[in-house]
Every structure is written in C-alpha cells, then in structure tokens.
Amino acid sequence: MPFLDETVAPVPTRTDHYEYTMVDASLQDGTADRQCAFEVFARRLPTGRRYGVVSGIGRLAEGVARFRFDDDTLAGLVEREVIGTQAAEWLADYRFSGDIDVYPEGELYFPNSPIVTVRGSFAECVVLETLVLSILNHDSAVASAAARMVTAARGRPILEMGTRRTHEEAAVASARASYIAGFAATSNLEAGRRWGVPTGGTAAHAFTLLHDTELEAFQAQIERFGPNTTLLVDTYDITKGIDNAIAAAGTGLRAIRIDSGDLDVMAHSAREQLDSLGANETKIVVSGDLDEYSIAALAAAPVDSYGAGTSVVIGSGHPTAQLVYKLVEVDGKPVAKRSENKGTVGGHKTAVRRHKPTGTATEEIVVSQGEPESQPGDLNLQVPLYRGGELVHTTSMDAARERLRKRLISIPWEGLKLSPGDPAIPVIAY
Incomplete structure (x- = not known):
C-alpha cells in the first residue's frame, strides 16, 4: 500500500x-x-x-x-x-x-x-x-457509484476524469476509489504519483481551437505522439473530424473520442465511417456527463471505452x-x-457472510458481543x-x-440491477 x-x-x-x-x-x-x-x-x-x-x-x-x-x-x-x-x-x-x-x-x-x-x-x-x-x-x-458504472459497462474500460469537478484533494481520493471499483485509469496525475493509479489523457477542445484548422491540430498531435493516441473529433463537425483524424494519423489510429451529442447515434455513425475509411481497428471512446444509466443505455452501441467525470466524484447523485x-x-x-x-444496537459486533455451496451470497449475519455459529461457506x-x-x-x-x-459475482444477479430494490442480501442481527 x-x-x-x-x-x-x-x-x-x-x-x-x-x-x-x-x-x-x-x-x-x-x-x-x-x-x-x-x-x-x-x-x-x-x-x-x-x-x-x-x-x-x-x-x-x-x-x-x-x-x-x-x-x-x-x-x-x-x-x-x-x-x-x-x-x-x-x-x-x-x-x-x-x-x-x-x-x-x-x-x-x-x-x-x-x-x-x-x-x-x-x-x-x-x-x-x-x-x-x-x-x-x-x-x-x-466507489459505490463507480462499481455500478463498471457493471453497466460490461467489461468495457472506463477512465475517471472528474478532477475539475471537485475539490483538489477530493479529486485524488476519487481517482483512488474509482480505481478500486474497477475503473481502468484516471486523468489525475497526483493519484498516479501518490497511489500508483494508471493515468491517461491526450487533448481537449482547446488544443484543436489553438490551431488554424482541425487537421493541423491533429497532425501536431500525431507528430508528437504517433498514431497510438486518441483524437477528439467533435470540436466542429464530427463527420469532418473523423475524416481529418484518419487523414492525419492513417488507418492505424488507436482511437477517436466523442464528447457531445447523441452518443448512441454518433457512435454507430462513427463506426460506419471509420470502417468505410479502412480504420477497422480504430476504437471509439465516448464521454460527456456519463453515469451508470447512460453507460447502460450505450450497451448495444459500438463503443469501446468510456470517460466518466462529474457523476463519479459526486457519487452519482x-x-x-x-x-x-x-x-x-x-x-x-x-x-x-x-x-x-x-436507534442503534449496543455492543461491538462480529459479522460473517453466508453463501450457498455454489458460492452465491445469501445473507450477512451480525452478532452483538459474541461470535456467529460457524457454517460451511x-x-x-x-x-x-x-x-x-x-x-x-x-x-x-x-x-x-x-x-x-469476486464479491459482485457472489451476490444474486438481482443485486446488480440499476433499478431500485431491496439490498442484494439481507443483514440478520442477533
């Protein structure tokens, strides 16, 4: 640690x-x-x-x-x-x-x-x-909010990028907590230095606006970092942005990022365009006020990874x-x-979680001033x-x-739903 x-x-x-x-x-x-x-x-x-x-x-x-x-x-x-x-x-x-x-x-x-x-x-x-x-x-x-986002992403990686949406020290702690919850990396460099959380990021719209043309901005980024980078294509027109991205980087470009608009529609359109240009392996990254619900809504879209910011650092509400x-x-x-x-229950507590032979958790047993009777699992x-x-x-x-x-695998599948409901397993207190 x-x-x-x-x-x-x-x-x-x-x-x-x-x-x-x-x-x-x-x-x-x-x-x-x-x-x-x-x-x-x-x-x-x-x-x-x-x-x-x-x-x-x-x-x-x-x-x-x-x-x-x-x-x-x-x-x-x-x-x-x-x-x-x-x-x-x-x-x-x-x-x-x-x-x-x-x-x-x-x-x-x-x-x-x-x-x-x-x-x-x-x-x-x-x-x-x-x-x-x-x-x-x-x-x-x-971490609780981030874990729900990871479940909604269904194996697609998520980058935590909420540093500018919270207090500077809260941002470092948020990056750490979201990484524990399963995020792939963070944009926060201090979390990388202090805690070893993987960091990532490329360029914002400001870099594109700095240059006289979008193509010149993309060429500058490629000249410095090579095609193994991500180009932000929605500063102006996304269709033209994708054309410029492939013109600058070639069909070996690692990824494009879309940060606005109807992300479902945009992702499908971008995938078709990339494939038509021969950039079949270029990934699509989407961002822009994503939470667990909007990530889940993109499950069928040709999205390869996500960037989540504000919703992460505020615990998604x-x-x-x-x-x-x-x-x-x-x-x-x-x-x-x-x-x-x-009200509270007096006495210090001891807790165990019970499981079926299959490994599915069934209940949490909490005993005051004693030890739960041990059972298999x-x-x-x-x-x-x-x-x-x-x-x-x-x-x-x-x-x-x-x-x-492992714990998320162990709870009943209903416990992973994003819809309101009872706790995934009951807590039984003695």
Missing part, C-alpha cells in the same frame, strides 16, 4: 468543534479513560442502491497514524476557548493506542454492516470520529455513503441510542487494522479491486 506524502497528513482542526469539547469535559470529569467501542455503519443505503462498496481504508490507516497536534494548533484551540489547558496537554501527546477492525477495501456492505470498529479510551476514539467519517463517507460513495460513527460499548457493557428513527468480514496503536494490516489497490470483483 503506497503511503501518503507528509504534505497531506491530516489537519486536526478539519473536524467538528464538539469533538474537542467532549474530550475536554471527559478529561475534567474523569471519564476520558473509560474503555469504549465505536462502530461505523449505514442505517440504510442511498435510495435505489442495492449494495455499498467499502473504500478509503488505506487512507484511514495513514490518517490515524499521522493524527497529531502541533503547538500552534493547540495554542489556537486554547485561545479560541475550544479547550482548556488540561485538554491541550493531553492532545499534545496524542497517539492512538487502541484497536481498529474493518471490512477490507473492496468489500461490500449493507444496512447495519459493522464496517469499522474502533476500541480504546473514550477520548482517543471520539477525537477520530470526523477523520473516520469524512474519509469513508466520501470514498465509499465514490449520492455524495455521501451516509455512514455514522456511534458509541456502542462502555467498559464492556452495551450502550445504545434509543431516539426515534435513529461463511466468510469472516472483519480484519484487524490496528492493534495496540500499531498498524497491522495493509492491502494493495489491486487486491481490493479483485476482492470487489
């Missing part, structure tokens, strides 16, 4: 005010050291979704390791009367020393799946709440995974929130991430991609 740069270590003030007031008050009344368990879960999936995808665990692992307070940060918190001197002294020495269990990246989750369990003293666990949720809510939302971080245990005793519509879902404050689990993005691929 590649490590984040020191320059992007977590900033401890990018959090909610009440995290520190709770630490301050608990230190004052002596409850800060009570041993607690917090859990991350979703009460429900976003409307229309049948599964969620866990992403961001690698970023979380690094975030916890680097969650530190410098003198200036603490002085500022004291000056603004967020905390007192006792809390400032405690935070100055902050190092997470507890345990964290997680669903590994690329795993599926459903309503009430115990995705993350954080154990330790109240103060050291509660101060991590915003860090945990901000990472996992974003990355899991992106669901920019958060709706995960929550709740206290479920204090000094070994279950505690639970009882408010209407927002059970998959233990949680793995240790931290033990005694030490990172004990890492995984590569390629391993996460493969995990998700």
